[in-house]
Amino acid sequence: MKVLILATGQPSKHLINALEERGHTWEHHNPNHLYMLVSDSTSGYDRLYNGHSDLETPVRLLARNYDAVISRIGSSIDHGASILRHLNENLGIYSAQTADGIETASNKLKTTQKLSLNGVRVPITTYAKSPVHTDWLIDKTGGLPTIAKLLRGSQGVGVFILETPQAANTTLESFYKLEASIKLQQFIDAGSKDIRVIVVGDQVVASMERTGKKDFRANISQGGSGAKIKLNDEDKELCVKAAKSIGLEFCGVDLLKDKNGKSYVVEINSNMGTHSISVCGNWFVDLVKHIEQKSKKYKKENIKEEKQQIKNTFESTSSTIFSQTDKEVEELRNSSISRRLAKLESELLK
Known part of the structure; x- marks a missing residue:
């Protein structure tokens, strides 16, 4: 496989070792250096370009050159997720992470909501923009001590324990004045x-x-x-x-x-x-083993879908060509479809 590593930092040596030990090649691109192009064509001519400052002119990244994307997006989440969505959905390249999944995981409140919606047990959680009933919000989580979390953050940053009424009032008042969004969560005594x-x-x-x-x-x-x-x-x-x-x-x-x-x-x-x-x-x-299996299936499904789209397009086009006989239209349609399908089949066999 040829893998595009979409990472905001340098790829981990462990990831590189895993790819190379399995006989795969890779290419690293920081999503912050990439330019997206969405075309006005209804047949799908969207593009992605490397716009690194070292380049005299942007260089196109060809979708057919990649079998899968591995995303390691640690900053600029919104932009990175948009680039990943373009790669997955517009260019048809598989990855084990979705843009929506990355955006959800980056927001602690949205994660809690999604988990609860799908029947996954989470600590009792409360959230408000600028509450005046802080005691009520704390009581709903089980009382003090309670956990306060900024909605974005990792590695334990932005997570606080509120143990006394004075600490709770002072901390929450400060955050609300700064318009920092936080959620309160039930304290689970897990022994640190x-x-x-x-x-x-x-x-x-x-x-x-x-x-x-x-x-x-x-x-x-x-x-x-x-x-x-x-x-x-x-x-x-x-x-x-x-x-x-x-x-x-x-x-x-x-x-x-x-x-x-x-x-x-x-x-x-x-x-x-x-x-x-x-x-x-x-x-x-x-x-890497998981991607080896899923990327093949993903590619086959995309090709099958594109085959159907090609057939539908030419069936629609042929019905509007009134100046040609039915036989000429049929020959044109079959010839064009055959060429496009042959190209798709060759891509599948690579």
Whole structure:
């Protein structure tokens, strides 16, 4: 396969190793350097160009040169997701992550809403723009202590525990004055531990228990430590369901387990860190194997759909050619369709 790595930073060495060990080639493009072109043609002539500052003129990225996209978008989410959507939907290139899934995962409130909608257990959550009934909002989450989270942020940044009425009032008042959107969430006493789970397709391929050292946050980036664990079947099903709920075939799912062993999904990460690889093994290998299977199926489905579109187009066109005999129209239609279908078949066999 030829893989386009769509990443806002340098691709992980673990990802590169996984691709090369499987015999694949790759090309890295930062979505912030790419230009999108949406054509006025109804037959689909949309384009994507590399607009890096080192280039004298933008260079077109040909869709036929790529079998799949691997997205690792950690910043400029809206733009990166728009580029990925163009690659997936307009240019027909497969990826294990959807633009909508990445956008949802980047918003903690939207993630919670989607999970709850699809029957995935989450901590009780409240949200308001500029509330005057903060005590009521806190009580609805189970009272103090409660967790306050900025709607965007990763690696434990923007997550606070509110333990006293004074701290809660001061913190919330400050955020609301700054017009910073936050949600309040039930405090799950998990003993400063959580579980980072890596999902690929229908499988859990890695799970690591993280233990916090500084405070209630267990993120490795916040000084926590990690240990490989084995999930039970119920938690595996929960994590796969959570990933599917927001449209991601590849992501990190964060679980909290309370004192009674009940599991809650608290976050989903589309651009999860690679700390767990040193503990659990290179889960990028599982991703590459998954893409090998899915990209072939995706390409076949796209070609089948395009074949039908070609037939429909020529059937519509031929009916408007009144100056030619029926025989001439039929010959023209069959000849044109045959050429287009032959080209599609050759692409499929590559």
